[in-house]
Amino acid sequence: MSYKIIVDSCGELPKSYKKDEHFESVPLTLDIDGYQIVDDETFDQADFLRRVAASPNCPKSSCPSPQRYMEAYTCEADRVYVVTLSAELSGSYNSAELGKKLYEEERGAKNIHVFNSCSASVGQTLIAMKIEEYEKAGLPFEEVVAKVDAFIAEQHTYFVLESLEALRKNGRLSNLKAFVANALNIKPVMGATSIGTICQKDQARGMNRALKRMADYVAEEVIHPEEKIVAISHCNCPERAEFMKEEIQKRIQVKDFLILDTAGVSSLYASDGGVIVAV
CATH class of the missing domain: 3.40.50.10440 (Dihydroxyacetone kinase; domain 1)
Structure with missing residues (x-):
């Protein structure tokens, strides 16, 4: 070896x-x-x-x-x-x-x-x-x-979660305003900065709209998509992962897709229903 x-x-x-x-x-x-x-x-x-x-x-x-x-x-x-x-x-x-x-x-x-x-x-x-x-x-x-x-x-990471509470309570959103729009069903589209901190890129009303906005960002920001594998992880929501894959396929042609269940740490922060995309 x-x-x-x-x-x-x-x-x-x-x-x-x-x-x-x-x-x-x-x-x-x-x-x-x-x-x-x-x-x-x-x-x-x-x-x-x-x-x-x-x-x-x-x-x-x-x-x-x-x-x-x-x-x-x-x-x-x-x-x-x-x-x-x-x-x-x-x-x-x-x-x-x-x-x-x-x-x-x-x-x-x-x-x-x-x-x-x-x-x-x-x-x-x-x-x-x-x-x-x-x-x-x-x-x-x-x-x-x-x-x-x-x-x-040149890698990009994005995620849309049902709730940001786990990230907020564990101090992972220290540079962001507290997000208080849950009553309006507003879902923030989040991403990673170049140094690996978390940023809010956008928001949308409802999960599906937020996932579509995330697909927009994937398509806009990916470099040489035809050479890239798009990886999607989900926390207990395989149908959302498939929806995400389909939305990305509508926008760009990529080399391949990889869909996985979140393991422990990712399940902690993504929480039930969260979707993470990396490309």
Whole structure:
């Protein structure tokens, strides 16, 4: 095994990747009223959403420890790539970097690169897939890093949620005005900035209109769509994910689509009914 791709569990991995020795998911931990849930293959989305609905409090997440990342680096692969959710939203990136320093202090130098996705969820998935593509093409480590950095720089992430409460209560919307239009069924169309913070791009009345506006932004902002895979993750709403795919197909021709269920961390922030798109 010459290379390894590590993704923190905010990034959803397709089933084939979960069985691939080149991939490892490093789990974050979720907390609902003191009940701890490890965001790994044991995560039960339906049970999680039930617990969230029954709780008066907002669930929280905690990032993997540097030690946990160090364990993931301790492997036969001589090239290790790490993809974390945005450093502006979580301590996962810093934890992965610290784990790298600890590894090198104890075991010596190794080709380890930590990518700040400046995204989350399926944005991380697409980055991991791009790393795999370049590795399979036989590119040297430094060139893989440079090309993936360029890919991250032109990637866009968007989302429309039923509620922004989980993001707001966990301090992820600190630079935005409190959103108080729920009574009017106004749905904000959100996105990631170039540095990985969250911004509001637009809003629409009703979920379907908001999803259509999100499709507009995808079509307007994507670079070289014919070369791109559009990744869509959804929290307990496969029909909305399919609707999103159809709306994008009406606007642009892309290389392919990937639709996945949200894992634990993405389910926490997307909440029941949320849709995330990365391209």
